[in-house]
Amino acid sequence: MKISKRTEAMQASPIRKLVPYADKAKKAGKKVYHLNIGQPDIKTPEVFFDAIAKFDNPVIAYSNSQGEKVMIESMVKYYKKHNMNFDYEDIIITQGGSEALIFAMFAVCDPGDEILVPEPFYTNYNGFASITGAKIVPITTKAEDGFHLPAKGEITKLINKKTKAILLANPGNPTGTVYNEAEINMIADIAHENNLFIIADEVYKEYVYDGEKFISFSSIEKVKYNVIITDSVSKRYSACGARVGSIASKNKEIIAGVMKLAQSRLCVATLEQVGAAALVDTPDEYMKDSYNEYKARRDVAYEALSKMEGVICKKPLGAFYVIVKLPIENAEDFALWMLTDFDLNNETVMFAPAEGFYATPGLGKDEVRLSFCIAVDDVKRAMEIFEAGLKEYKKTH
Amino acid sequence: MKISKRTEAMQASPIRKLVPYADKAKKAGKKVYHLNIGQPDIKTPEVFFDAIAKFDNPVIAYSNSQGEKVMIESMVKYYKKHNMNFDYEDIIITQGGSEALIFAMFAVCDPGDEILVPEPFYTNYNGFASITGAKIVPITTKAEDGFHLPAKGEITKLINKKTKAILLANPGNPTGTVYNEAEINMIADIAHENNLFIIADEVYKEYVYDGEKFISFSSIEKVKYNVIITDSVSKRYSACGARVGSIASKNKEIIAGVMKLAQSRLCVATLEQVGAAALVDTPDEYMKDSYNEYKARRDVAYEALSKMEGVICKKPLGAFYVIVKLPIENAEDFALWMLTDFDLNNETVMFAPAEGFYATPGLGKDEVRLSFCIAVDDVKRAMEIFEAGLKEYKKTH
Numbered sequence: 001m002k003i004s005k006r007t008e009a010m011q012a013s014p015i016r017k018l019v020p021y022a023d024k025a026k027k028a029g030k031k032v033y034h035l036n037i038g039q040p041d042i043k044t045p046e047v048f049f050d051a052i053a054k055f056d057n058p059v060i061a062y063s064n065s066q067g068e069k070v071m072i073e074s075m076v077k078y079y080k081k082h083n084m085n086f087d088y089e090d091i092i093i094t095q096g097g098s099e100a101l102i103f104a105m106f107a108v109c110d111p112g113d114e115i116l117v118p119e120p121f122y123t124n125y126n127g128f129a130s131i132t133g134a135k136i137v138p139i140t141t142k143a144e145d146g147f148h149l150p151a152k153g154e155i156t157k158l159i160n161k162k163t164k165a166i167l168l169a170n171p172g173n174p175t176g177t178v179y180n181e182a183e184i185n186m187i188a189d190i191a192h193e194n195n196l197f198i199i200a201d202e203v204y205k206e207y208v209y210d211g212e213k214f215i216s217f218s219s220i221e222k223v224k225y226n227v228i229i230t231d232s233v234s235k236r237y238s239a240c241g242a243r244v245g246s247i248a249s250k251n252k253e254i255i256a257g258v259m260k261l262a263q264s265r266l267c268v269a270t271l272e273q274v275g276a277a278a279l280v281d282t283p284d285e286y287m288k289d290s291y292n293e294y295k296a297r298r299d300v301a302y303e304a305l306s307k308m309e310g311v312i313c314k315k316p317l318g319a320f321y322v323i324v325k326l327p328i329e330n331a332e333d334f335a336l337w338m339l340t341d342f343d344l345n346n347e348t349v350m351f352a353p354a355e356g357f358y359a360t361p362g363l364g365k366d367e368v369r370l371s372f373c374i375a376v377d378d379v380k381r382a383m384e385i386f387e388a389g390l391k392e393y394k395k396t397h
Numbered sequence: 398m399k400i401s402k403r404t405e406a407m408q409a410s411p412i413r414k415l416v417p418y419a420d421k422a423k424k425a426g427k428k429v430y431h432l433n434i435g436q437p438d439i440k441t442p443e444v445f446f447d448a449i450a451k452f453d454n455p456v457i458a459y460s461n462s463q464g465e466k467v468m469i470e471s472m473v474k475y476y477k478k479h480n481m482n483f484d485y486e487d488i489i490i491t492q493g494g495s496e497a498l499i500f501a502m503f504a505v506c507d508p509g510d511e512i513l514v515p516e517p518f519y520t521n522y523n524g525f526a527s528i529t530g531a532k533i534v535p536i537t538t539k540a541e542d543g544f545h546l547p548a549k550g551e552i553t554k555l556i557n558k559k560t561k562a563i564l565l566a567n568p569g570n571p572t573g574t575v576y577n578e579a580e581i582n583m584i585a586d587i588a589h590e591n592n593l594f595i596i597a598d599e600v601y602k603e604y605v606y607d608g609e610k611f612i613s614f615s616s617i618e619k620v621k622y623n624v625i626i627t628d629s630v631s632k633r634y635s636a637c638g639a640r641v642g643s644i645a646s647k648n649k650e651i652i653a654g655v656m657k658l659a660q661s662r663l664c665v666a667t668l669e670q671v672g673a674a675a676l677v678d679t680p681d682e683y684m685k686d687s688y689n690e691y692k693a694r695r696d697v698a699y700e701a702l703s704k705m706e707g708v709i710c711k712k713p714l715g716a717f718y719v720i721v722k723l724p725i726e727n728a729e730d731f732a733l734w735m736l737t738d739f740d741l742n743n744e745t746v747m748f749a750p751a752e753g754f755y756a757t758p759g760l761g762k763d764e765v766r767l768s769f770c771i772a773v774d775d776v777k778r779a780m781e782i783f784e785a786g787l788k789e790y791k792k793t794h
Binding site: 001002003004005006007008010011012013016039040041042043044048052058059060061062063065087095096098099102106107109110111113124126127128130131133157164195197198225226237238240241242243244251253254256257258261263265266267268269270271272275392 | 398399400401402403404405406408409410413436437438439440441445449450455456457458459460462492493495496498503504505506507508510521523524525527528530561592593594597622623628636637638639640642648650651654655657660662663664665666668669672753782
């Protein structure tokens with residue numbers, strides 16, 4: 001009696017594997033600044049709680065497999081606000097962005113089929129690939145280029161008969177990179193010319209800074225039927241625990257296929273959908289405040305990082321992450337050492353080694369991902385500690 | 398650009414495919430009694446709503462991948478009440494019983510591996526098999542035997558090198574069958590002798606009638622490490638829309654494997670877990686009332702069915718379903734005809750053709766599944782209409 005080989009082969013979360021060491025540090029009385037997680041600290045909008053408090057059905061019944069009516073309507077309204085043209089029948093509500101990505105991969109790939117993904121990428125894409133039997137083929141991007149895409153030929157040479165889709169997060173987690181118009185058009189061209197789906201993970205679309213523009217793949221007419229948008233209320237409304245996401249596509253075959261997957265797991269949690277549906281009416285002020293807050297954190301972090309000796313980091317223009325290249329050999333060892341051996345006035349910093357965000361063996365060993373889900377002053381202090389730690393580590397390693 | 402073959406090959410829900418015809422009948426002014434769905438009509442216990450109303454964290458944050466602490470503790474307490482010995486570390490909370498079954502199948506099977514399942518079985522098992530690439534090998538059971546298991550040799554002859562597990566629902570959906578001690582021991586022997594996992598879907602354990610006894614597979618010592626219990630709060634607390642289920646196993650390798658799957662989708666909806674955790678404290682009176690209500694419905698339905706000419710139906714001893722063999726050739730055609738061509742004083746009945754609950758081609762064509770999720774008087778009236786419809790259909794077909 002053995003568990004399946006594919007389950008055994010799955011990697012444990014590289015973000016979470018340092019947790020026991022952080023716990024130990026805390027138990028020993030150290031303060032730990034968390035730059036390792038993507039859990040927003042900002043309050044969930046009141047409209048979420050109000051909608052749930054008003055729910056008056058005495059039975060928590062199954063929702064529809066496509067999604068609770070109010071939630072689908074909410075997404076239609078939301079996309080309209082963003083000039084994204086999706087109708088009621090183009091949308092399926094999912095258990096977070098995670099399930100949206102699993103469904104998308106499953107619907108476009110048979111086992112062994114390939115999906116091109118710019119690396120570094122959100123590490124859970126690996127888990128989704130394991131679950132669906134899809135193979136991730138990385139398009140390598142570099143810290144020195146701000147993780148922008150390579151030339152078209154570098155991408156098209158990776159395409160073969162098994163290639164079914166290109167999957168991109170824009171703005172990027174873990175990079176904070178926002179693709180420009182030329183990059184969006186290049187990907188659309190490649191998909192169009194090679195008959196590939198585009199799975200666009202656009203959950204951070206609200207967080208684009210410095211006058212940069214977010215361009216949804218859904219706006220490119222010639223790939224209208226190639227595009228599958230995966231989305232989630234988690235980050236923009238600080239409602240990660242609601243587990244409400246969605247798939248949107250004008251491709252009826254995709255929607256019909258995903259609907260079968262959705263039916264097999266019956267529905268998404270009813271009450272959280274009722275709450276999430278109201279989030280589209282979150283006051284503009286809330287959205288503006290959280291935008292300004294994330295921008296301020298990024299500014300503070302970037303200002304500090306750009307002055308650190310030997311550190312390579314282009315200014316991230318979106319989301320609330322950045323990948324930083326360090327003048328050391330083993331970033332995982334450094335991350336561990338920060339928790340076990342280092343402190344500045346009894347304080348230290350936790351962050352994610354970046355190797356787990358790459359599919360190409362060996363890449364990312366000298367990089368870390370920082371997230372900005374703590375207050376501006378805490379980010380500032382964490383950067384001071386990070387810099388001091390890095391200096392000390394370089395001396396002793 | 399085509400969707401994947403495996404997605405294309407998935408069957409649409411046989412329970413839901415008559416829905417458009419029911420909608421049409423209703424639009425035409427007909428009253429439709431729904432014996433087709435497993436959505437309880439009974440109120441969700443107040444403790445669920447109270448716990449959610451008391452939730453005072455201003456951020457709907459990610460829960461733990463294993464589950465919200467209160468929800469895991471609630472399951473430990475629940476199992477203790479049922480003399481099932483599971484500790485905190487043996488339990489992982491899932492997105493409904495559906496995800497529990499998907500995780501269990503994924504964790505024990507590589508693609509193409511086989512799972513033995515008594516047929517007729519809950520039709521969504523097919524969807525879970527499609528998603529996980531597991532192959533369901535049916536153990537055929539018959540209406541004439543009350544869907545009890547065949548002799549040991551009939552089961553062991555289905556076992557080969559690819560067989561990894563036996564999956565059983567006890568009490569059974571769609572059959573209402575409760576396995577007796579001899580059957581439980583036989584399955585345990587087979588699993589023990591052949592090194593197979595037992596995936597036990599025990600979500601209806603509270604609903605066992607007429608002095609029959611529910612025996613959990615977790616109580617059989619010799620298969621302690623073979624057993625994976627999948628569970629859900631959906632049916633016993635009338636909280637299907639909460640999407641809170643669980644996996645429990647003493648097998649640490651299984652739990653570690655499932656934990657990786659759980660991490661990849663981050664967590665189960667936080668607020669619904671908070672509500673579901675409180676359900677273990679549902680007053681005994683609620684549990685007794687809902688038990689008595691389901692029993693009364695079954696009694697009324699069985700009394701009527703047992704008197705209908707040519708209808709084969711053993712008394713179901715558990716859950717709130719029954720599979721009935723009819724003296725006609727095509728039960729799907731009959732179900733459709735009931736919606737489109739028949740009425741008794743402008744009323745008709747909707748039920749599920751049973752063919753979709755079988756894996757063996759051709760079986761179940763003359764059978765239907767009835768569920769008892771409407772009030773006693775409605776079940777009674779529905780049975781009158783069903784009988785009249787059956788007589789009329791036999792005359793004309």
